[in-house]
Amino acid sequence: MSTVLRFLPELGHWITHNLDAGAPPDGLVDAMVGQGMAAGAARAIVAAFVDARQRGVAPPVDSVALPDDESARPFIARPRLAPGHRIAAVDREVTVHARGRDPVWAALGPVLDADECRALIDMARPRLRPSTLVDPMSGRDVVSEHRTSWGMFFRLGENDLVARLDRRLSALMNLPLENGEGLQVLHYPAGAGSEPHHDYLAPTNAANRESVARSGQRVSTLVTYLNDVPAGGQTVFPHLGLAFSPVQGHACYFEYGDGQGGVDPRCLHASSPVEQGEKWVVTKWMRERRFVSAGEALGG
Template sequence: MSTVLRFQPALGDWITHNLDAGAPSAGLVDAMVGQGMSARAAQAIVDAFVAARQQGTAPPLDQVALPDDEPARPIVPRARLAPGHRIAAADRVVTVQARGHDPVWAALGPVLDADECRALIDMARPRLRPSTLVDPASGRDVVSRQRSSWGMFFRPGENALVARLDRRLSALMNLPLENGEGLQLLHYPAGAGSEPHHDYLAPTNAANRASVARSGQRVSTLVTYLNDVPAGGQTVFPQLGLAFSPVQGHACYFEYGDGRGGVDPRCLHASTPVEEGEKWVVTKWMRERRFVSAGEAADG
């Protein structure tokens, strides 16, 4: 028995484009799941396109047969964070205060010392701008009501402190230095927070697709808190029942990419509004391979 599953032709165009570009089928399935489609449906649609290519036939236009008894394909976590209670991270040993394995997450600290936290805030303060989110349709950075913070980016290795932290965080996250995006610093004043979102790049616009083609998908995130927040400002994961309190120098770490383009939507997270004081954080994102910015690609 099977059920007819209908989909928009635009989805078929996106699948064809990515298969033509050499994207793995598993990554396409996981990206579709990340956008809210069931794993069974996503797998059936992608399988139909792959089969058509292998058989030299026309791909489906707007429907496929969905087997009624086909089981969902689980995401198998692949931990990158080193085992043990203490992790050597270049020039510092970091304590693992708590961790989980499916998906991989950890509470770490201290990752930065107080002087490093204050120095980052001082360097960032004159460069802060209203934070933006990527518009799903256009791929452009736009100011959004979903995030009421202020932010800026440091260039990778732009000064001695940033270079030292880039090395430390890449060692802690257990991926090559070149895979890291530039550090992002965010400032949340009283009342500010962010709504639930994913850190991986959904293939909903040309800018995201181009970024993934250059550098691979994001696979892990490290959020380090630069100050103590008296109340509010927690990093929460609604699907996992986790909440990380902002304590100076300590960090929230989580993995969501399998290294083959697949992503885990359970790592949906948000920042609760700051109830008292303010909140400063610095975020490190890691890619599957060497990070190449749009500017570098244009210059090259």
């Protein structure tokens, strides 16, 4: 069984024109959602056009078909973050300084202590590489002018400190340890930042679709700041009117996945340029089910 999504041919012309002009598929999805289209329908339609371009075939004219379990549906928020002003996270109690419910977000801290922050920076520094973005058309990791940071990933439980933090952050985010991707450390030198983007995986290329098939969609993010930034470097949410200041050990948390494949585009966010000093963060992403990397899936 499949669900047929129908749309006006004029929409198809608009999508083709913008893709030809180099517009990112995520941006087209956001624009369609902004005009009242369900997020699932917008993603499916844009993905069909991108897929047609990659395969060198004619794009759809006025409809796309997709399996019933991927049919368009409203995003249904199911908050995971525990209620209350303080949250028990295995080996520490974390204060909730502020929170919102639609979508779910919170300012948390302290999540890490100063010694843990310094240790992560010291371990990450020699392994930093220019940060990449996933090219929405090819699915390949590419260095992009839209993100001017340096980054690296730890493996789950790579050492005692990383294992302790994996357990703590999983408890704080209220999802199983196995659902978490490995910790990512990013370094933003003075002047560096990132353009607005979503953390969920848009189904616009084979790599993203395969990752979602293995592990489910990303559903929540925890960004913990590893140092104080004298000026700039805020995590900014343009649709929500929020800006989180980078304070050592404190964190920005947000949810955007309903656990059934639905995502909330309002969690678009960016890192504003660092005006003074530098910025270090560690990020934890959670999936709908156990995270299986591409290498693990291939037996690597």
